Amino acid sequence: MSLIEKTASELLALQNTGQLRAIEIADAFLSAYAAREPKLQSFMRAPDADAIRQQAEAIDKKRNNGQPVGRLAGIPVAIKDVLCTRGIPTTCSSQMLEHFVPPYDAHVIERLQAEDAILFGKTNMDEFAMGSSTENSAYKASRNPWDIQRIPGGSSGGSAACVAGCQAPLALGTDTGGSIRQPAALCGLVGMKPTYGRVSRYGLIAFASSLDQVGPFAHDVRDCALLLEAIAGHDDRDSTSVNDPVPAYTQSLDQPVKGLTIGVPKEFFGQGLDSEVENAIRQALKEYERLGAKLIDVSLPHSPYALAAYYIVAPAEASSNLARYDGMHYGHRTATKGDLIATYCKSRAEGFGKEVQRRIILGTYVLSSGYKDAYYLKALKVRRLVKKDFDDAFQQCDVIMGPTTPTAAFKIGEKSNDPLALYLSDVYTVSCNLAGIPGLSIPCGFTRSGLPIGLQLLGAPFTEEKLFRIARMYEAVTDWHTRRPQL
């Protein structure tokens, strides 16, 4: 296995035993970036090679001098372009923020730097994280490394493509309705949306504030746990950040959960689920049974309504959050002279892409006088029902399992003219965000044509540690996570 195909944990171990230097790692991934980027289009801009090499050399020096190094020392981490990086352009893949250079770092970026990780460039995404394919990026569509005619998923598609394509061993994404788990599933990666409040949103450019959460992409469960361990924890600049200690996820990973009970919701196996995906999920469940787990039927009766509720709540919050882009303090301002309102309307029409405009208008509509009760309030009531379904189910089981996505990766352009069809690819992931619970996607097989399939694990709030242990039980007896695409 070549250097770039290794996991972060392996790269750390090789450095700790003196067999590998951080500068060699940096150079290997910079070469992989250069060689593969024309195919994959994972990144918004080229990673800053000079800064990366300088940082790597500084870490090697620290190690040579016997100084302590952080938990991610010398490990390149790619960053979704929705997270603010001081002095490094942060665009949200939007024309609106084409020239925006944040004056501060997001909390998660500070955490990565404190652990000596190497910031390895900013990844492409659906504009303002709205989409499921990266086709809504104002700049480019990223490609699925397993088949470059296909989408990598979204909105964190660039982050998924760059890890699956071995341009970086780890990446950060954000998940508002599935934007980490869906691309992780479609690219054969492990990806987690943590419990709402587990990771600070400070410096995360807001889409839907009651749903957004930052999380990791990795090749395997250990790496995913390692990265979450680094970024999780309290930050008083985000009032929804929870002040509970962060468990040492990587330490308990290999302890199987005894007497594991898995809830299987029938609602996740209905119409629209591709048969190859269903077979892979059923096989994975059988594997868990062989490991001693008990499968029980659970019901999430309101989950079929979660997507409709989500497409009210998320656009409503987005229409409010994105009102800040008025072309006055930062962001795009139209060159056309006009009065105040005309300047707002033109700047926003020029700066935002079609999907963002569609969601702003939808959100404005469902919040507007006369419709707020029928739509927004109704959706919030359904949100409570969705959450209660999970609360009830977790009385009976440790984890809920099902498919992450209804199908494997679709072709570029296949759904781009039908927003509703595209929204339906989030059908299994959105309920987790509405309920605020943690969700993990792990690789569990491939279609006959070689496309990855993801198994979704959902847990009660703040049970990330247990989810990692459960995921690791399956990973330890399968080899899906060791496969890498031919590029």
Add this chain to the structure above:
Amino acid sequence: MSLSIHEVRKVAQLARLELSEADLALMQQQLSAILDYIDQLNQLNTDDIEPLAHPLPIHNVFRPDTETPSLPVEEALRNAPSRVGDYFGVPAVFTDEPISH
């Protein structure tokens, strides 16, 4: 539920988005399809259900009211589309003449 062009135009105006006639028509068609899908929520009786705006019980978080450094003027203005001295340059609100220096 279907939306009229008139309604889409009004909402676009509220959202401060200038849309062409063609965009309005496309938006009308796509939003109507999405609203049709959303209408399935009406199959649920939610009369006695409390709305849930936030997944976690959230409460006010207070901090001591102490002075901390704020963003330096130069950094705050670095992303400004237009700058006039130490201020953000913006179109004049009460005249048609844009501000110039």
